[in-house]
Amino acid sequence: MGTSRSESAAKYASLASVIRAEVIAGSLPDNHLLPSERDLAEQYAVSRDTVRKMIRLLETEGIVYSAHGRGTFVSPAILRGVHDSIDGFSDAARQRGDLAGQFVLGVEAKGASLALASALGIRPGRIVTHVRRVRLLNRRPVGLHDAYVVTPDEHPIQRAELEQSGSIYATLRSRGVAPVVALDSVSAALAGSEEAALLAVEPGSPLLLCERVAFSDRRTPLEHCVMHYVPSFRFARRITAAFDARS
Amino acid sequence: MGTSRSESAAKYASLASVIRAEVIAGSLPDNHLLPSERDLAEQYAVSRDTVRKMIRLLETEGIVYSAHGRGTFVSPAILRGVHDSIDGFSDAARQRGDLAGQFVLGVEAKGASLALASALGIRPGRIVTHVRRVRLLNRRPVGLHDAYVVTPDEHPIQRAELEQSGSIYATLRSRGVAPVVALDSVSAALAGSEEAALLAVEPGSPLLLCERVAFSDRRTPLEHCVMHYVPSFRFARRITAAFDARS
DNA sequence: GAGTGGTCTAGACCACGTC
């Protein structure tokens, strides 16, 4: 784990941890009214602006919500705990108390096909690493991932490297790049014989098909991933109404 | 159509419209460096804080991104234009230049079943309106929606009302409530004979199954919606790395 | 009217990246 992280978190982030813990600990009922921003500012000896930053943060996490003229409230429990995460799979599993695992089927360097190159915005033929894995949830296969990873220096990823760090993203991070934004698109597909065998379902079963392209902090394409999930697996997300500003 | 909306938008929102238009107009290439916050503040005669609020807004829309110590940049075009929206279907269609439509199969008031009541957090037997619709994209059926709507006063929605306002959410809005947050969960399913007929696919085709519960600004459950989509239909979303703050 | 969140300001300092 992190030996010596930047020891000093921002004030609003620390304050958020305090409030988050209080809310999650659970003494507070759904839609409970929190103290006003001015009161919180005084209580914790910070400026009102810092309190507001803290509230904005907890709001994006779905922990609290504010209403103009009414106050800030604790989100209902159903809405808490669902949040977007870039490492969807293991993160969501951990959050729900499930055990995430994986079985690496193959790690192979190859030149990018035309379709892949266009999806990633790279030169066709550029070296990418194809990683095929079965994703496990509580030791049962639920997903088949085909990841095509673009390494910055065009040095393909080694199997040992991947098994040591445990995840593709961790491997990329160790090379100095990290995915910070991704484009997902979901639809449905039928299981072919190969997918069926790997996922322990009947051929012709419906599968959730999810395609993803992930980008670094500099918006460099890092990975194209094609994922197939069995029907018992569900992806959850929370959507918040967009800000309305036209004309 | 808004005749006399609140005429005065916030400064940061108006400023956002200006920058958004400039970026979308397209003279600016991907990853183009924008002027610094201090420069923008001077240029538009506003405080730096207002500029920052504007940038935060455009960032959530995927229009720009900021990097500590480096500057603020124009998002690559692939990442722009994908944003979460609570009215996923028609909004996403409009955005992609497609023609969204619907065909109402039935509008019926009924008492909530036990399962529905628990999903919505309401009393079993409470009156809800079941609206079944086929969703059209460019005049072809792509989705089957079964919406169960909780009206605040328990007055069921009338078919005429729905056809006049054009959408369930518009109908709810006219009754003083609007969905502002929703929980989605997606998985895969097989088309039964009924779904197949309505969606013009073969029975046994794979379908994208999406379930949603929508809540009002007061976190009152408003709607539970079960949606089935043909494989050619894709839901897209952008995911941004979560803020990391532990301990 | 009293209290709440929302916006805006001006200024200071810190943390990070680049040269």
Place this chain on the structure above:
DNA sequence: ACGTGGTCTAGACCACTCT
């Protein structure tokens, strides 16, 4: 060293909601 975004402050006023 310099310029960038990130945090924090203190104060003012506006817009909304409830009673």
